[in-house]
Amino acid sequence: MLDEYRNGTDPFIYPNTNWFDVMYRNAPIQEHNLRLSGGGEKTTFSLSFGYLNQDGVLIATDAKKYTLNSNVQSDLNSWLKIGANLAGTFWNDRESAYTADEGNGEGGIMGLLYRGLPMQVPYAQDGSYADQWVRVPGHNFFRNPLALSYEGFRRNHRYRTLANVFAEVKLPLNLTYKITAAANIFFGREKYAYPQISLTNPKTGVVTPMGNIPARGVKQIATEGVNLTNFHTLNFTRQFGDHSVNALAGFSMERFDDSDFDAYNQGYLGNELNELDAGSTAPAVGGTSSQSRLQSYFGRINYSFRDKYIFEANVRYDGSSRFANGKRWGLFPSFSGAWRLNRENFLAEASWIDNLKLRASWGQLGNQNIPLYSYVNAISLGNNYSFNNNVVPGTAIIQLADPSISWEKTTMTNIGVDFDILQGKLAFQLDLFDKTTSEILRQVNVPAQVGNLTGPFRNIGKVSNKGIEVSLAYQDAIGDFRYRVGGNLAYLKNEVLDVKGNIYYDGVTIIRKGDPISAFYGLQSAGIFQNEAEIEQHAFQAANTRPGDIRYVDQNQDGIVDNNDRIVIGNSIPKYTYGFTLSGSYKNVDLDLFFQGVADVDTYANGNLAFPYRNGAGVTNEWLTDSWTPENPGARLPILTTSSGYPQNFLTSDFWIKDASYLRLKNIQLAYSLPGAWLERLHIRRFKVFVNAQNYLTFTDFKLGDPERNLTRANMIDYPNYKSITAGVNLTL
Template sequence: MRTMNFWTPSMILLLLFSISTTGAWAQSKSINGRVTDSAGDGLPGVNVYLKGSATGTITDFNGDYQVTNVSPSDILIYSFIGYKSQEIQAGNQSQINVTLNEDVEELQEVVVIGYGTQERKDITGSVTSLKPAEILKQPALTATQSIQGRTSGVQVITDGSPGSAPNVRIRGVGSVSAGVNPLYVVDGVISSDIRNINSADIISMDILKDASSTAIYGVRGANGVIIITTKSGQKGKMKINYDGSYGVKTPLNRVEMADAQGFAQFNNQALMRDGKAPQFDENYEGPETDWFDAITRTGSFTQHALSVSGGSDRSTYFASVGYFAESGLMQDNDYERLNARINNTYQVAKWLNIGNNLNIASINVANQNNRNFNTAYKQAPQIPVKNEDGSWGFSEFSNVGNPVASIEYNNNLINTVRYQNNFFAEAKFWDKITLKSSFGIEGEKLNKTNYSPVFYVNANQQRDVSSLSIGYQDYSYWVWDNTVNYNDQFGKHRINVLAGTTAESRFQYEHGGSRQDVPNDPRFWYLNLGDPETATNYHKANQKNTRNSYIGRASYSYDDKYLFTGTIRRDGSSRYPSHNRWGTFYAIGLGWRLSEENFLKNVSWIDNLKLRASYGQNGNDNIGDNAFLYTISNNLDYLFGQDATNHQGATITGVKDTNLKWEVTTEQTLGLEYGFLDGRLFGEIEYYDKVTTDAIFAMRIPSAFGGRNFQTNVGTIRNRGVEFMITWADQINEDWSYSLSTNWTNNKNVLEELNGGIPVIGGNIGSGQNVTLTTEGYPIGSFFVYDAIGVFQSQEEIDYYVNEMGYLLQPDAKPGDLIYRDVNGDGKIDDEDVVYAGSYQPKVYYGINASVTFKAFDLSVDFYGNLGNQVYNGLRGSRFGNENVTAAQVRDRWTPENPSTIHPGASNDFPLRSTYYVESGNFFRLNNLTLGYTLPQHICKKLKMEKLRMYATAQNPWMHQQYSGFTPELSGGVTGSGIEYDAYPMSTTYMLGINVGF
């Protein structure tokens, strides 16, 4: 991997940490402690002050605090919105740890919603919030990985490769052509990727799931919205915080492959099946190669985050630098990120605040081809990585390459510098009207280098001349929001009205070139050092799109019982033709706090009971920039004239729908929030029905008019489900507290209508075979394969399997082959006989989370699982012949001496896609196990620090699965997920970490 580039802004930020802290360690009589919630997580921003005095402080990001000049007679008050206040006399104590319970009668927790905030008790939509402790509990590249198993309605599918972004699906898959990823909003800047954000910088993550909460984002909110707010400084002395962790990565699950003897037996039998002589030594006793071991290593995980924060009455600051590095399981597969952040706020007048949030990240990636795992799976164990003479080992009997050589000669490097910045100004008038203007920018500079040297493994794996290709990608985006907010309360009425405009612009281009005969030395990987006669250049078409929107939202509450939220957004997008460019999206949310009614208000065991319902629409414009525009293809050869001279020309080569319009998602929900037994038992249950109409699919023009395909609005996709969350949390005494929670989501996805559109084929497993079909009446990305109903035991069974005319249904079959069902009864086995064999989309996904705290120790356990989905074993089902197989395939295969009605015999025929390779995707995994210890405050005081916490974490240490491959958790495209063909195996990470504050 190339050396990390330490750009100038990061060096400037690093200087912040050399600020003199003279006087910061001056000591006085004080009380230290930590304030936590009922789940044991630290609460930031809690007010801690002396009763009847202005002396006090607020807790830091981890819930820690320190109050000076305290006498034994003083009473400390601990208060925080949404929680019950506590009063404790100081006495002779030097350390006071406090647990605050939620005040379910008030429920004044403030959550971030689109273009503002709202008290939890007034929300009529479906919004889930994660705290910093929950985000940091699972150190990972992105904060979205911490969502997995922690909230209902949100499915997170992770890939084990370094630097990969997880697939996040909120309430199912709602599109095929217009994108399914949620919208990310980071400090007001809209983004599609948050891998550049350091998780330690995040103060809150709010997930908007239904139309009532997402409609304010209109065209961008169809797939849900994740709002990320980063930390800001607080008034008071400068605070320094360090978070660091280091761990090692090992494979979570290994597949036992056949040894040399089993390999020889299986392949000899396959050869003899075809009437060929055996070629492999079944008595081989020489060295064997474990190809999975040969291409893998013990990976590593390193993370550091250092921050300073503070402020005065007129300004606050938060600055941080972070380093993240991950070495993957595959050799030479690495990811490295260095990022820096500065968040500032300034009060320039009593009525005016301004500020900025700046984040810059430099990322280096050394990529490897995931297909190397497929190659290692298939290569013969008798083949050495290298021969005794130093040459590469290879098989003479198959086209399987040497995966170690593939890694050795691969140089695929990417360097990215990415930045986000948000400038804002907020003016407040008469304590009721707030004007806010926010201008956000995001940009990315990406450099790609791919070098292939001269090498020779065998005739099928070699390169006679070196080649170098270099590409450059430039991306820029800006968004400008202007809003006015009116907030008022009179009598039993409370009203909030928001109105504003927002404009966006996105631009991207890419260009590059290549040359051959470039020296094999990274110092000389420049195009001008290659052969100019071999030069090629490319410039991809510029991509540009703009949006303009008008937004409005009104919230009303009467007597804290009856709630109303109405949202409307008028969106215009350049991605649609002028006559369909504008769309209006809206939502209505209603809430009824039954617990505030007189007939329930005095029921002692009922703390909160709120019924809410919503209905609304969102659009989706995540299609290509030229989806409706005819474009011209250049450099087309044309013979013209009597001498048939070759000329270059240009013409229109595609067909476009000039009437293309929005995909529209309409959603209705009904939910119940509850809290019982003095806040110890709480949760929610919600039903949703989410329908996407005018979904974009391909349609075919009649052959008389050219027979070409074009994209148009013809589909209807429905996601319908139930979400359930419940938590029990209790404080037993001053030393013990615990919590147990679970969440379950049941989602049913179906493509209800296609209206003449073309079903989408996906899931390529080689040899031209595809295993998924997205068609009317079934879930998106469903498996459609031949129905394997048994194994031929003898030639007599083959001869007996005939149609009505007496012709063999499988004339080329041999004993030990799979039997395929003639589904439509037409007397032959063909593509009309494929059957639905399930979907990669689970019917249920769930999480179980538990924690316990005893004095200074804390223990948390998180589980995650899927039920009701299928996966396709493409590793088994894509065999070209004379390749390795699993030990189970050798052990369980059909032979005349070992008859089997389930498992076929050895064969070198490319397997026909069938139900035999479709397996259960159910799994139950221990997602995270963390044991922590927080150093007592009196010891921290002696060490001149505010806090010190140490922890040990195991991520993915155990999984129960029915699937026979590496992992059933398989990411991929919308129509091609759930297939293990070139997937990266899941890893287990064991790490140690420390958190120190001064």
């Protein structure tokens, strides 16, 4: 077969398909915005409209967005001000039904894309969708990604409206009372049409239905959510000579009501039928609803003396229904102060100092971001059991709960300095920070021996983030040319301080006292075995270890390499985060560049393409050119095998840790503004044309995908962070 394929000339039978070229495309985007504003002495208003039409870089995907925003404010008299805001957004997008809801764990279209093989072809000779004529492990069925993209659909309609009204009343004694009421309303409808697809064998012409995909059917999901919010605040402002005082007290109530309804049907006579009642078999319905509440009391006081000594104190007392009675309330205070040294008499003659301010702050914030009802055991219907020799309906606990969980609390301490000199040309900022998060909310695993239950959410421990951040900027002008150069750099040390005596494992990561949180945990590699003598002299790894295999370090020196030899092998949290900007303008031309990056950070990838022939996927070119053979003993990679049939080379180890550092040009924009004299003749206030590029350049050693990703996610199935080039016009009348 190898010779046949090597000598074959028909591109449909003997293809060399690049599935990324087949499935990705350059996609157009157009966006239009119009804003109208006006009013008089006491009343102002604004009205804006927006339209976005965007094709996806993945074929057969697109989205449209429509927006409407309106705002009106009016001073009815000297003591009463009212206002209202209405914002509406409507999304309408389309993708393959298999993209978001593939139902078999392969990752949908993106997963199939990463499993695609060069020997598979999208179309047969007659233009029909192609099957594969060679069956290989992991591809007993060929789920043609192109066919699944164009046939069937997932259509998603989302409508969100945010309505806000307020009234502000001026009271005696420098008091101002404000009441705000808001409603955030969401309606959504998803519709999946699962097709039946026929594939043509390009060699034999035999037509067969595509296998291992959802049966032809229709699923529809309706969701709705209503978030009602009510805020009341009382504000006091007073100037006492050189002393300025501002105080605020208030409370808020928030209510969240969410529900969904879904229906499914099968038994359709054709793919073009996609209404629920057109099906005839296996109808099913379902639905859920939920409610939650959040109530808060808060206060703030600001004090300033001659704008030289500045102090602020805040306090919040929040209650959340996401926790059990007795655990729902948390108190979160904060304090900050600043000293403007340049306003002191001893620096009065230092005219070159524009601003010199010392800052310090300490505060606490709470986090309640866990699923609803996490404090009670989750019970599932449909867990039938045998009783008296009959199968009867039953329920069972499927997820454990910890009723003692409460607020996660983050305590932040910051000391900083702001220093501006040379008439604002040079600006410098330095911050030292200590951020400690205690009672961290995390879902933990439980041993399968206790019933294979989903683990509970718990307050598992305390994590410290300490570091320093520095920013520096310089701006000046040379004739008509103005420029600005700025940059910032932050160093972060992350460490788990306490896990209450436990160790938490989650796939390839670990949470353990003394290590960074979610650190990669595995074996340490020490090169590649070159011959049998090296294997015999080393600790035992596996009975079939052979030259070309990865050599692992026996950390405890017991003569056996096993799980007891695992250590921390990588860090999923960047130690360095940085960015810099370059801006310049000459007369009416402006150029702006923004770069951002991270350094000293790792990721662990073991999915399709990361490991050879994983799950039926192919291999990257480096495995064909740089894997170990007796003739290539200095290769970087071990001997080429399948990851499932020969697992010892694909154990979790630092051999597969990848450097995820990157530097990316996030944004570059070139713009030209019409001269003022031209605008006057045209009765235009502003006319600006621009060209903008986002994510256009990336510098990284990570070659398996986008480094700006979830670094603890082992597989590579991610929608790409695409590049975009935009040209547009800003016009103000």
